[in-house]
Amino acid sequence: MREKPVSIFTLVGAITIISFLVGSFATCETSAQDSYTGQWIIDPARTAGRYQVTFTYQSSKPGRGRSMSGFTIEPERLQGLTQAQVMSGGTRVQFQLVRDAGTLNCEGWFKDGKGSGHFVFAASSTFAGELQRRGYAAPTEAQQFSMTLSDLSLVLIDELKTQGYERPTLDQLVRMGEHGVTSEYIREMKELGYMVQSVDLLTRMVDHGVSPKFVRELDALGFKNLPVEKLVRTVDHGVTPQFINDLAAAGYTGLSLDQLVRTVDHGVTPKYIAELKEIGYEKLPIEQLVRMVDHGVTVKFIEKMRSRGFNDVSIEQLIKLADNGMNN
Numbered sequence: 001m002r003e004k005p006v007s008i009f010t011l012v013g014a015i016t017i018i019s020f021l022v023g024s025f026a027t028c029e030t031s032a033q034d035s036y037t038g039q040w041i042i043d044p045a046r047t048a049g050r051y052q053v054t055f056t057y058q059s060s061k062p063g064r065g066r067s068m069s070g071f072t073i074e075p076e077r078l079q080g081l082t083q084a085q086v087m088s089g090g091t092r093v094q095f096q097l098v099r100d101a102g103t104l105n106c107e108g109w110f111k112d113g114k115g116s117g118h119f120v121f122a123a124s125s126t127f128a129g130e131l132q133r134r135g136y137a138a139p140t141e142a143q144q145f146s147m148t149l150s151d152l153s154l155v156l157i158d159e160l161k162t163q164g165y166e167r168p169t170l171d172q173l174v175r176m177g178e179h180g181v182t183s184e185y186i187r188e189m190k191e192l193g194y195m196v197q198s199v200d201l202l203t204r205m206v207d208h209g210v211s212p213k214f215v216r217e218l219d220a221l222g223f224k225n226l227p228v229e230k231l232v233r234t235v236d237h238g239v240t241p242q243f244i245n246d247l248a249a250a251g252y253t254g255l256s257l258d259q260l261v262r263t264v265d266h267g268v269t270p271k272y273i274a275e276l277k278e279i280g281y282e283k284l285p286i287e288q289l290v291r292m293v294d295h296g297v298t299v300k301f302i303e304k305m306r307s308r309g310f311n312d313v314s315i316e317q318l319i320k321l322a323d324n325g326m327n328n
Contacts, residue, residue: 004100036121036145038066040088040106044113045072053097055066055104055119055149069149073097078106086110100154101127101139121145128152134161136170143174150177159183160199163190169197188212192219196228209235217241223257227230230257237261246270251283259286266290275299281315288315295319301326 016265039055045052054070064188075083081095090111097104102124108117123145128138134157139147146152152173160168163186168176181203189195189205192215196202210231218234219243239260247255247263250273255263268289276284279302284292296317305313305321313321 006089006149017247029288036141038119040108040115040117040119042110042115047072050074051078054251070153071151086115087113099148099151100124100130101144101152106146114158121148123148127154130171130319131157134158139170143170150180151182152177153159153183156181156183156186159186163195165195165199172199172203176203179203181206183210189215190222192216193225194228195209201228205232208232214241226257233261238264241268247273250274250277252286261287262290267293272299279303291319296300296322 024258036057038055040056041054043052051070051074052070053073054068056066056241058066058070075081075086077097079096079098081093084294085091085093089112090109093110093115094105094107102117103122104115105122106119108115127144127147132138134154154174157173165186176199181199185206187204189212192212193316194205196205205228210228210275215226215231215236218224218231218241221241234257239257244255244260245265247253247260247270250270252273263286266287273294276282276289276299279299281302292315297315299324302318305318305326308326310317310321
């Protein structure tokens with residue numbers, strides 16, 4: 001009886017498992033020296049011409065176990081990895097991700113655009129000196145590893161100083177990198193009139209999704225020069241430019257951001273407004289729509305009441321019917 005051939009997917013899985021075990025062993029063996037090793041996975045990103053990269057590693061924080069860092073990246077940033085290797089039918093690879101703070105030396109396996117393997121971190125021998133030249137103490141290996149993963153650059157540090165931001169600590173720099181603050185973001189926000197001076201507030205803006213694109217879109221809709229806290233609140237409550245445009249298309253224009261936030265918070269959607277219009281309720285005030293949703297006056301409820309003979313009733317009557325348990 002002939003043995004079944006081992007598929008390439010089985011080999012890839014085996015290599016990945018072996019790589020994981022080797023990485024875990026290496027992490028345990030070198031933990032006393034604070035070395036950083038782990039696993040990498042690369043897939044095609046949703047954005048054409050980019051890769052989705054994920055690094056898994058042993059966290060330096062007690063009790064945290066293994067941690068993960070993921071981002072998209074241009075293929076040319078992965079030095080030594082060719083498109084032919086990426087799209088091959090299966091081949092071993094070695095490449096590097098080089099950043100200001102250090103290098104991630106990677107090896108593993110690629111097949112049909114997807115790959116996985118093991119990495120070892122090598123701290124930059126010049127980065128600590130560059131930080132010290134800027135008045136900082138030398139970073140710990142944990143800080144330098146984090147800065148490498150997040151691609152925190154010397155350009156960012158210099159841009160903060162140029163724009164007059166408060167001087168961040170090393171821990172604040174690490175946090176900025178982890179939350180995605182970049183020199184490009186700072187420059188774009190400056191062009192839009194935002195120089196918030198506080199690095200913690202800057203980090204909070206990025207963390208909550210206050211992007212230059214979002215600010216420009218709100219500006220185009222007439223919401224100009226908004227305070228940072230109002231921008232953060234607008235994003236947090238889900239008030240998007242698309243939502244504002246959809247409400248405008250339904251006839252609701254000139255609403256303040258506070259009204260828009262209240263509308264979203266209470267579940268009044270453009271779809272709900274359109275459904276009400278179809279059954280004869282049109283151009284109702286926003287506050288009335290909010291009350292209707294709050295009291296459970298849905299389109300289905302209105303149709304149920306009509307089937308029971310409650311025709312041509314007012315909104316207030318519908319609310320009273322819902323409050324009296326008629327929606328059961």
